[in-house]
Amino acid sequence: MTETKAWDTYSEQKPQRRTVNAAGETTWFNWTQYPDHGPGAEVLGIRTGAAVLDLGCGKGGNLAHAAALGARAVGVDISMAQIKAAGARWPDASMTLHRTEATRFLEESGEHFDAVFSVFGAVWFTDPAALLPAIRRRLRPGGVLAFSQRPPIEGCYGCQASYINRSEDEDPLVVKRWDYEPDRWVELLTEHGFTAPTARVLPAPPGPRKVGTLLARAFG
Template sequence: MNAAGETTWFNWTQYPDHGPGAEVLNITPGANVLDLGCGKGGNLAHLATLGARPVGVDISMPQIKSAEARWPNSKLELHQTEATRFLTESEEQFDAVFSVFGAAWFTDPALLLPAVRRRLRPGGVFAFSQRPPVEGCYGCQASYITKSENEDPLVVKRWDYEPDQWKDLLWANGFTAASARILPAPPGPRKIGTLLVRAQG
């Protein structure tokens, strides 16, 4: 349970019980909702309680298995695949597509944004969150993640832009009502906020 005593909730930020919730997606009961990089499925499970049809994509099978085990009664539709592959191969239309520190951060927007736009119903919402960029470090950035002493580190690419740059990219790919802002961190020693980007199809 979270601080409010709820068993499911929606969180865009890296801090518990902080920031806006599912209202960002503007969904109604019966909406088709797609999570790109669903992880253990907590946000999808919350959307299921709001009457949405929750569809999740994650490249990690252990994450998919964790989501299935954690939310056995939430009727999550989970797919172990890469986000742009799912968007390209699927014929479904979604009322909302979102990503919380997920595939929208780790996928080239030149590939991801047009693919999302094709799957989004007119007026549907695309929203994502991630850490804000480091000043002066924009576009594709690479990180090395150590796996073990006997293996080469894993190279992970991410795409970082300032809020206005994200808005320009969304407008250029046919989205409307694009907005982007940095949510400040809650009071305390940590100061890094959360970038929240939202647009409509």
């Protein structure tokens, strides 16, 4: 239950999504940690009626955009606080939300999906040896898996500790994350049966920011 508490805490700390983006749109897709930066939903190739799954959907902004594009949008998050926030923020969006762990959902669900995505979500915080084969089994032939996260710190690869701060008089909560360089993600995706895998680091936008965003994509 430590992970659930950690992500509930994170939900309370993360600011609310803007009501519109720089283009004046009320829903949009953002793979990076920077607003109005990087590619959008075209990475997933969403078609009307496609079944789309967000692993670690958080407050549901990217999933709401998938729904606006006509997808059957399904979101999974381990935090009930995040699920409630998503439902409150997007009451009119056609989204189905599940409060559960990503691998458990994939193993227990009978659904299959045309696209699975994770934006700084469950793919970063779940052992790929367990999660990738579970995704592969639920991805329809030719379907897309895409995910983004921070690039690894040089020399720090594999399972790492990630800290979520609480109040000043409390120790931070710790969750695990899995950091790999792009070439290693390509190898892992290939090993678990995905085809045409790619992974790259998108540079940060101009300005003082220096940390890019790792974006990976593969097909079922």
